[in-house]
Amino acid sequence: MTESNGSAAPERTEEMPDWEKRFRAPRVSLPDWAEDAPHRSLFVSNATGTYELYAWDRATGEQRQVTKRANGTTDGVLSPDGSWIWWFDDKDGDEFGVWRRQPFEGGEDDLATPGLDPSYPAGLALGRDGRTAVVGRSTDEEGTTIHVARVGESPFELYRHRESAGVGDLSHDGSLIAIEHTEHGDAMHSALRVLRPDGTKVAELDDTKGGTEELGLEVLGFAPVDRDTRLLIGHQRRGRWEPLVWDVAAGTETELALDMPGDVSAEWYPDGSGLLIAHSFEARSELFRYDLASGGLERVPTPAGTVSGATARPDGSVEYLWSSAAEPPVVRSTTGRVVLDPPGMKSPGSVPVEDVWVEGPGGRIHALIQKPAGATGPLPTVFDIHGGPTWHDSDAFAAAPAAWVDHGYAVIRVNYRGSTGYGRAWTDALKVRVGLIELEDIAAVREWAVSSGLSDPARLVLTGGSWGGYLTLLGLGTEPEAWTVGIAAVPVADYVTAYHDEMEALKAMDRTLLGGTPEEVPDRFDTSSPLTYVDDVKAPVYISAGVNDPRCPIRQIDNYVKRLEMRGATHEVYRYDAGHGSLVVDERIKQVQLELDFAERYVK
Known part of the structure; x- marks a missing residue:
């Protein structure tokens, strides 16, 4: 076993390989801009x-670094003015802190x-008056609280509940506050409530009641016009996410x-006057403008691939962050220009992604394939499993899969049941038999990959981070003969201990997901926990974990590792001083290098 908490690898003097350049090349996010000062942006x-x-x-072109912390900073909001x-x-990636x-x-x-103690964040909305904020907080002791905080005044508690909730939005004139809540106990499907700043209720919308299935709602934003009570929301009434306009004062709903x-x-x-529509289908995305008066729909031209974010500017142009599996991300505008082009090293591209559809026990499974240019099978193959679980892999640029391809592996990414983008039924299917359902879909794609001649059954790597790391450890124990190597980053390893230690x-x-607590449904937690199957694991296991991780806490990983040690199982562990992953480029490169080296030792 290898234990490490050292510093990142020193800078290399020899020529840098392409896989490392992809991580080091400067990147930028889609810039947010101030509603009443659109020349000011944050990225x-x-x-x-x-x-x-x-x-x-x-206006001046000046760019300035705002934060400088050892473990990085990504959560920021620009005030409307x-x-x-x-x-x-x-603190060091533990996600527990305060707003500055x-x-x-x-x-x-x-x-x-001032006056609000440290907590996990549960949303933030800033008022246009420059002195009002709606602040969502979550703690293990209090559950969720939402406060109205005004400069010079004590924070006013607007909302409190044991179940999870969050700030949706603050209306343009500051008179209405939308929140998402799960008071009904289903954390996957939120209901909506609109309150005045004094806490009085204005309206309620709850699709979880009155039907045989619970349906979720989400806040997309109030209309950016004074005294306008229209709230744009997302709903699932037709089996997928769609927007509608809810006038909370009139009580009317306008579907598009x-x-x-x-x-x-x-x-x-x-x-x-209109809406910027983002449409996601089969791992790609596209943009449209919807005119609310006429109902007309006009395509906003974007290249084939994935739009990770988009925003409409006051001049009517649209800025968007775009990439594909083969081409690195770039912030573009419909005016034809590149919005932000950071100086320095440019990222090399990678190979395009191929689509595969495989029949599985719950329906057709979509998988994305990358392999070295010109390579023919059977190839050593990495099954790179996404986290979430309510997320999906897409035709977007990703440095880690590209690194595996550079080293001669085929990479397969599976949008298993639980993934988004394929309808509500597909996303909601993973309840109760958590983990096992996803692994059934991964197994179906694995069988296809081997039978098609793409993959060598003796050289199969199962890997992933977060929920993908959880599925990696669970898969190594429930299907010990199927995998050559397992590489799990920030995983759930002991589900019961993880539950007791994780954020509320x-x-x-x-x-x-499981229908209760470990005390209420112990059999379900045991069935879905990698720790239950750890004694059956045969493949060498590599685990990396952040010691400050509030999502997949370190104690439950230590429990799993101790069981591996007791058996004398082949494994390595790398612990680093951060939370649920690292925002430091050197640290991320070090982790990828360790993963590549570990796989190389056991996949010839």
């Missing part, structure tokens, strides 16, 4: 080697919400005339 970049927040004055940058200050704010032009960081497969989301154009919002999710 995230790894330009210094750590992901941090940056202010950008478009553009005067303040709010950022969340936790800094003047846009630079200066000292102030405690943004959109005939699109897959999931649909939206945000307002700045004048409130994830406890609620686990109760939803």
